[in-house]
Amino acid sequence: MHFSLYILYLVALLGQDPAPGPVAIKNVRLLTASGPEIASGTIVLKDGKIEALGADVAVPAGARVIDGAGKVVMPGFVHPYTRIGGSPSGSGSAPNHLAIEELTPSLDGYRPVIRAGFTTLALYPSGGPLSGQAVAFKPRGVARDQMSLLSPAYLRIDIDANTQAKEQLRLALDGAKRWKDRRGGGDAKPDDRTAPLVQFLKGELRGLVEIQTPAEYLHFRQVLKPFEDPALKFAIVGGFDLWRGAEALGARKELVLLRPDLSYAPDTMIRASPVAEMIAAGCTVGFTPGDSFALLHNHLFRVSLLVKAGLDRAVALRAMTIVPAEAAGVVKRVGSLEKGKDADLLLLDGDPFCGTARILMVFIDGRVEFEVTP
């Protein structure tokens, strides 16, 4: 039984060509997310990376050439805060818990995620105020190490507006700060639970803070105040209510991850746009779609509705790609179309925000992971 499984894995490993041949998509509209869009150009993928892109890029010999006339290429979507790929029961709750240990490789379990356009996800460890460290991964590969893009990606913090939650966080940060401020001291090292918090305070490990309400945000900032350091970096995953504190969050230019949905003004049926409020206040907003497959497959459509409600297209594009990539700490590798970045991209049949856009092809590391059958 075990032996036959190994054979299956081996077959799968061999079946995945380690270096797919170069691909060139030409005559295509390129939405780069990091720079201006290219109305009609060529993008070349080679050895898993973006080799070149621009209006006048030569197609290398031997490349698979795809005619992109009338079509659009954009970076793959990044899901910065997911439980997809994690153990259903969770696995412990401690700052040193690594989500990569519960990441489940699967030959075809991630197909629906890829088809929905997601090429990078970050699995957060569940449970508790300091539940551990996330792993950023690509939804392909048959081993954890193959899937992993960055581990640890960020330290997950969940804050509540009550004494117990605040004290717990304060105590943990206090312990870490003593190590951070330590000068000399020989070979002594912080214990396993404290070490990630020391890294967080030093800015070596990003944070990601789950904050439901604007009150929780102020309480979190109050706890963090004695530990503030310009190097310290964190993003916020916001609840549907967080936008009511947009002014306070905007004043500190927070990076906020929100569901791409409209909301209501309190006690009314008057439509409000949390994303627009946050951006107007000075925040950087990225999208986190939620985890059900219905939500994932409607991601582009939901964002289109925000564009309909007035969200700037360039901002919407960045909020699906480069901003969540930054929140997950992997922006150097993915999130935009740039030379040298991973060749993770989508080919669409038209403008992504037209409401009816369809994903035709999904590339991960230059390899076709999904293609609509004609």
Add this chain to the structure above:
Amino acid sequence: MNRIAFALLAIFAAAGSGARQETPKPTPERAPIYTALVGGNVHTMTQGVLKGATLLFKDAKIHRIGNDLDLPEGTKKIDVTGKTVLPGFVAATARGLGIAPGNVQKIADSLDPYQETMKLALAGGITSAYVETGGGIFGDRSEGPAGTSAVIKMSWGDLDGMLLVEPAAVNLSSWIRASPVQRLDMRDSFRKAREALEKIRDYESRKAAGKLAPNEQPPYAGSQEPYVRVLRGDVPARISASSADEIASALALVNEFRFRAVLLDADEAWTMAEEIGRARCACVIAPRRRRLPDKRSNRLSGSSIEQAAILRKAGVKFAVVPLQERIDTGGMAGRDLQMLPLEAAFAVRGGLDAKTALEAITLTAAEVLGVDSRVGSLEEGKDADVIVLDGDPLDYRTYVELTFVNGKLVYEKDKSPYFQHLKRAR
């Protein structure tokens, strides 16, 4: 040596904490923000009404009040000519205001400066309120000294400026409904607390004289700690006592142990105003409440619309609250905290003078809560918690137009989704 210094620090910290009012920390880096309300009729509460006066804020405090003030350069001027300017109203008791739901240990850690009900409170002119936690599954006042209490400000969006004092009181309402055995226990607790307080005072005087034994720890009051706080006068006790019978038993406890007490729901207080005055108790009353005499529940007199006037005559301090101590968009209109000044108007209808009626929702309410050094009147150095009205505060037609808390404009009727479309009736 270091250890001793640390122990001393800890002692000072312990002595400095407790029920003291918390002052917001100054922020010296930036230049002060000046705001001036120009031309209003300013009801100061302590120095009469100043017509056409200017009220100048410096950051979160009232800087100057007067008729021909020199305004510093860069002052933001707001014209309130002909309007009525008052200290923000103080709700002597409130529910469902400013505290995030969930497990509340310290109110300071669960404050919600974005609660929507706070916008309604600000629209009603309320800038400070007493809130408490615990108190049974129905939130009634029968649970004894469990839970915590605080006086909070309606500082929309500002967490640091929200807490005035915590704990603000000890709830002793259980005394009223206690069985004889429970009453013995409670008396016993008071006696033990009195002994503990003597030890604490002895410790403090020896500490001041530098005569402490080496490594001596301050005495620990244990479960008597809330009673110690009451006996020391740090916080008042709050006792819900509706009928004359209940008020009499509350006064018996107060007279035995001599502490500062506030009687809540005191419907029949008017029948024994002199006794209440002698015991130096304050009252929290709802002048509009109608309670008919009822022999079966030992309520022989019932309520009286003249209650406030009678208490005033006996020299009893009282705060006025509405029939319902919550504030929201549901329920029967006009019975909740939204209508606090109208409640004071009912006291006037019962024979009270207008000045005392206004004080009952501002300065006296602040005194009852022990926060009158910060709020409740317009005086230089006090908190800039100010409301601007479009008429007489006790007129039912009057609306709050502007509300300032800690010097910041936190409510404007013209921009409120709830009230901007309502025009003042003629």
